[in-house]
Amino acid sequence: MTTGFGIVGCGMIAGFHAKAVADLRDAEVVACFDMFPEAADRLSAEIGCQGYHDLDAMLADEGVNIVTICTPSGAHLEPAVAAARAGKHVIVEKPLEITLDRCDQIIAACNDAGVTLATIFPSRFHESSQALKRAVVDGRFGRLTIGDAYVKWYRTQEYYDSGAWRGTWKLDGGGALMNQAIHSVDLLTWLMGPVTEISAHIDMLAHERIEVEDVAVATLRFENGAIGVIEATTAAYPGALKRIELHGTTGTAVLEEEDLATWDFEQSTDEDQALLERLQGKTETGGGASDPSAIGHHGHTMLFDDVLKAIAEGRSPLIDGTEGRRSVEIILGIYQAAEARATIDLPLGSDPVLQARIDGVRGGAD
Numbered sequence: 599m600t601t602g603f604g605i606v607g608c609g610m611i612a613g614f615h616a617k618a619v620a621d622l623r624d625a626e627v628v629a630c631f632d633m634f635p636e637a638a639d640r641l642s643a644e645i646g647c648q649g650y651h652d653l654d655a656m657l658a659d660e661g662v663n664i665v666t667i668c669t670p671s672g673a674h675l676e677p678a679v680a681a682a683r684a685g686k687h688v689i690v691e692k693p694l695e696i697t698l699d700r701c702d703q704i705i706a707a708c709n710d711a712g713v714t715l716a717t718i719f720p721s722r723f724h725e726s727s728q729a730l731k732r733a734v735v736d737g738r739f740g741r742l743t744i745g746d747a748y749v750k751w752y753r754t755q756e757y758y759d760s761g762a763w764r765g766t767w768k769l770d771g772g773g774a775l776m777n778q779a780i781h782s783v784d785l786l787t788w789l790m791g792p793v794t795e796i797s798a799h800i801d802m803l804a805h806e807r808i809e810v811e812d813v814a815v816a817t818l819r820f821e822n823g824a825i826g827v828i829e830a831t832t833a834a835y836p837g838a839l840k841r842i843e844l845h846g847t848t849g850t851a852v853l854e855e856e857d858l859a860t861w862d863f864e865q866s867t868d869e870d871q872a873l874l875e876r877l878q879g880k881t882e883t884g885g886g887a888s889d890p891s892a893i894g895h896h897g898h899t900m901l902f903d904d905v906l907k908a909i910a911e912g913r914s915p916l917i918d919g920t921e922g923r924r925s926v927e928i929i930l931g932i933y934q935a936a937e938a939r940a941t942i943d944l945p946l947g948s949d950p951v952l953q954a955r956i957d958g959v960r961g962g963a964d
């Protein structure tokens with residue numbers, strides 16, 4: 599049976615969803631909707647699906663089994679909840695939402711409706727990320743001591759000016775961390791485990807007309823006792839590939855986008871050399887370091903495939919709602935630590951009150 603996908607929000611990333619679905623067997627994008635009719639018409643003409651000008655009409659389409667949410671980050675909640683209530687499975691772009699309360703509302707709506715919920719973090723499915731995870735699970739690092747994520751990217755002023763929602767607290771929910779580095783924050787906590795303490799600095803140094811941070815540095819304590827750093831920026835010309843660095847008492851591994859840049863363990867295995875050869879020079883695009891559209895869609899394809907299998911097998915997808923919420927909580931903790939100039943304990947429990955967000959929203963992001 600062919601599974602029908604419906605896309606909500608027909609902008610930049612929607613095109614990647616269409617390509618990713620096209621690579622799947624037995625799946626097809628059958629519908630799309632955008633609050634701007636011309637955007638829905640453009641995508642529907644391009645990929646040959648039904649373009650809707652009304653969300654409820656798209657959700658009443660019996661051919662739609664799964665809805666992917668590609669609206670601005672702070673506008674994921676409403677269409678995600680509507681889709682769940684209409685009995686559709688839901689796949690939400692990162693971040694799941696921009697506050698813990700809004701994440702929890704999506705998770706609750708999907709639970710109540712008995713539909714599957716997945717959050718999009720394509721990097722987790724890359725072969726190099728999977729190899730790193732396996733090495734952690736197999737204990738190859740010995741005691742993990744340091745885990746770092748570096749996302750030194752570059753975004754032009756034109757990028758921020760290209761959409762009214764970009765760089766606003768209300769709809770982007772944050773800056774270099776919440777929009778760009780969140781992929782790496784997710785990978786880091788997936789590999790290193792939960793974060794328990796955060797201290798941080800954030801600032802806006804290089805752009806105009808945005809409310810959010812374009813530089814951020816946080817130091818972390820993980821539940822396993824290890825420490826680490828997150829550095830995130832959109833102000834580092836010309837932009838470098840993002841890196842994850844894991845160190846332990848018996849091993850070091852460095853992931854540079856999809857490349858295994860370093861893979862060095864006290865106890866090497868027969869597979870190590872083959873893995874290194876296969877996964878060095880693996881990155882085919884800029885990985886979004888300077889151009890947001892210079893990304894591949896194969897991670898999305900693997901993630902969608904996992905969701906289809908999860909539905910068929912009656913299990914949770916690898917990145918469900920709870921997994922999607924984890925990076926949002928860490929980033930909100932970083933914002934709180936920076937604003938309070940204090941060390942913050944995780945879990946947060948509830949959303950921190952962020953003065954920057956209050957000021958930003960008051961300042962006219964509406």
Ligand SMILES: NC(=O)c1ccc[n+]([C@@H]2O[C@H](COP(=O)([O-])OP(=O)(O)OC[C@H]3O[C@@H](n4cnc5c(N)ncnc54)[C@H](O)[C@@H]3O)[C@@H](O)[C@H]2O)c1
Nearest residue numbers: 607608609610611632633637668669670671673691692761
């Ligand atoms: N996984 C990734 O690598 C990746 C990459 C880029 C963007 N994203 C995420 O995808 C989302 C969209 O980003 P984008 O770059 O495609 O943005 P975009 O501005 O290009 O597209 C957003 C689209 O949503 C539409 N829209 C806005 N509010 C809507 C609503 N309430 N209902 C229906 N349509 C609405 C807009 O008209 C626009 O066409 C963001 O959450 C972003 O973080 C993920």
